Amino acid sequence: MEKREHWKSKFGFILAATGGAIGLGNIWRFPYITGKNGGAAFVLIYIGCCIIVGIPLILAELSLGRRSQRDAVGTFKVIKPGTGWFWIGGMGVATGYLILSYYSVVAGWTIGYFFESLLGTFRKMGSPQAVASYFDTYSASPLKAIGFHGFFIVLCMIIVIRGIQGGIERACKLLMPTLLGILLICIIRSVTLEGSLAGLTFFIKPDFSKLSTQAIFEALGQSFFTLSLGMGAVITYGSYLTKKDNLASSAVMITFLDTFIAILAGFAIFPAIFAFGLPPDQGPGLVFRSLTNVFNAMPGGAVFAPLFFFLLIIAAVTSGISLLEVITAYFVDERGWSRRKTVLTMGTVSFLLGIPAALSFGRLQGVHILGKTPFSFVEGLTANYMLPLGGLMISVFVAYIWGGRKAIDEVKVGNPVFITGRIWVFLLRYICPFIVAQILLFGVLSEFTSPRVISFSEILRYYLGIIDIVIAAGVIIGGAIYIISIKRAKRREG
Numbered sequence: 144m145e146k147r148e149h150w151k152s153k154f155g156f157i158l159a160a161t162g163g164a165i166g167l168g169n170i171w172r173f174p175y176i177t178g179k180n181g182g183a184a185f186v187l188i189y190i191g192c193c194i195i196v197g198i199p200l201i202l203a204e205l206s207l208g209r210r211s212q213r214d215a216v217g218t219f220k221v222i223k224p225g226t227g228w229f230w231i232g233g234m235g236v237a238t239g240y241l242i243l244s245y246y247s248v249v250a251g252w253t254i255g256y257f258f259e260s261l262l263g264t265f266r267k268m269g270s271p272q273a274v275a276s277y278f279d280t281y282s283a284s285p286l287k288a289i290g291f292h293g294f295f296i297v298l299c300m301i302i303v304i305r306g307i308q309g310g311i312e313r314a315c316k317l318l319m320p321t322l323l324g325i326l327l328i329c330i331i332r333s334v335t336l337e338g339s340l341a342g343l344t345f346f347i348k349p350d351f352s353k354l355s356t357q358a359i360f361e362a363l364g365q366s367f368f369t370l371s372l373g374m375g376a377v378i379t380y381g382s383y384l385t386k387k388d389n390l391a392s393s394a395v396m397i398t399f400l401d402t403f404i405a406i407l408a409g410f411a412i413f414p415a416i417f418a419f420g421l422p423p424d425q426g427p428g429l430v431f432r433s434l435t436n437v438f439n440a441m442p443g444g445a446v447f448a449p450l451f452f453f454l455l456i457i458a459a460v461t462s463g464i465s466l467l468e469v470i471t472a473y474f475v476d477e478r479g480w481s482r483r484k485t486v487l488t489m490g491t492v493s494f495l496l497g498i499p500a501a502l503s504f505g506r507l508q509g510v511h512i513l514g515k516t517p518f519s520f521v522e523g524l525t526a527n528y529m530l531p532l533g534g535l536m537i538s539v540f541v542a543y544i545w546g547g548r549k550a551i552d553e554v555k556v557g558n559p560v561f562i563t564g565r566i567w568v569f570l571l572r573y574i575c576p577f578i579v580a581q582i583l584l585f586g587v588l589s590e591f592t593s594p595r596v597i598s599f600s601e602i603l604r605y606y607l608g609i610i611d612i613v614i615a616a617g618v619i620i621g622g623a624i625y626i627i628s629i630k631r632a633k634r635r636e637g
Contacts, residue, residue: 236469274436391554
């Protein structure tokens with residue numbers, strides 16, 4: 144077995160872990176979901192979900208990984224040897240690997256659009272309709288879909304094969320500042336466009352009349368997906384930490400930076416969308432159909448279009464390498480494979496596994512698995528079932544099986560003054576399972592087309608949404624009172 148590496152610095156770990164969380168979910172998915180759910184009010188709900196669910200689960204996964212110093216499967220074998228709980232880690236490894244197989248297809252589109260924007264393809268088209276419809280033609284092309292899917296996998300393999308310090312950490316130290324710099328340039332261009340004020344108002348001024356209970360569950364799902372929860376990535380990255388690292392501050396910093404980048408993406412996109420009179424609620428086509436037209440009409444668009452798609456590529460790569468590292472760590476730790484053998488083998492298998500997803504918009508459009516294309520089937524399986532189930536079981540495992548006391552002790556190794564320990568365990572025991580179970584429940588209900596089931600689902604979503612809001616308010620207010628009381632007590636003792 145190869146000697147286990149560790150992160151060279153906490154800064155490098157934070158960038159790598161944040162890069163693993165920041166991906167197309169932040170810059171592609173977050174803006175269109177925000178646009179669909181009314182703007183600023185949705186953003187507030189999303190931030191609340193990240194605080195109440197995201198931070199506790201990230202801290203749980205980091206503590207598991209560092210305690211075991213093993214991959215996602217080995218973690219549960221070390222902490223609870225001789226039991227069957229390792230299946231949680233196995234499901235996480237499988238989830239990350241399946242996500243990589245279709246995620247690389249979307250990443251491939253961004254690579255293709257980067258080259259097309261460099262060549263001026265979109266500016267040569269005669270009408271906005273032609274630019275918007277080009278995406279359908281592009282994604283249906285077998286050569287382009289498979290070719291750029293493979294290109295993205297190779298990019299990830301080149302980085303992961305070099306290891307933790309020399310590959311992932313070094314790449315993220317370069318890519319993450321570059322991502323932030325490009326994003327800031329895009330924001331400056333976007334907010335200085337004539338008519339951009341309407342987009343800024345939409346994004347920063349809450350209008351709760353546009354908010355529905357559906358938006359609450361959209362925010363929950365988005366926070367879960369974008370923070371890479373339940374797929375073994377955070378456990379794996381946490382296993383490369385040392386005992387001197389502060390897990391609590393790391394969890395907060397990762398969540399903050401991930402959310403911060405998502406919000407910056409909104410500032411880059413919505414002012415430009417409104418400046419050119421386009422509706423914000425266009426769904427997944429917002430980036431590939433609408434923004435290409437925005438860049439065509441924008442002064443300097445020939446420069447900003449390739450910059451923006453390069454930004455998407457960086458975001459995709461930093462997430463892609465974290466997904467590939469999950470399966471790599473498993474084979475290195477549990478099977479004794481070399482890193483080189485694992486990356487070359489599993490990278491190739493991932494490419495082959497993703498081919499049906501790449502062809503789902505063209506040659507295999509008529510092929511269905513349980514009524515869905517291969518792409519939609521794998522996406523739905525991971526997002527609606529495997530991710531929330533993984534997060535739910537990790538919460539239960541840490542709070543009840545490993546035990547809250549032991550989990551707190553692990554966090555205190557690098558942070559002796561962990562005053563929010565009891566709040567963290569309370570959230571893992573009661574709040575996180577209740578909320579994450581709802582994501583799983585509505586994922587199941589969404590598979591049914593019966594009017595009765597749809598009606599029941601809407602009613603249930605409405606009342607659970609109200610309960611979730613009350614719980615969130617109670618947690619925030621109660622947590623604040625608890626922290627203040629603890630600090631006052633310590634001052635009296637001091």
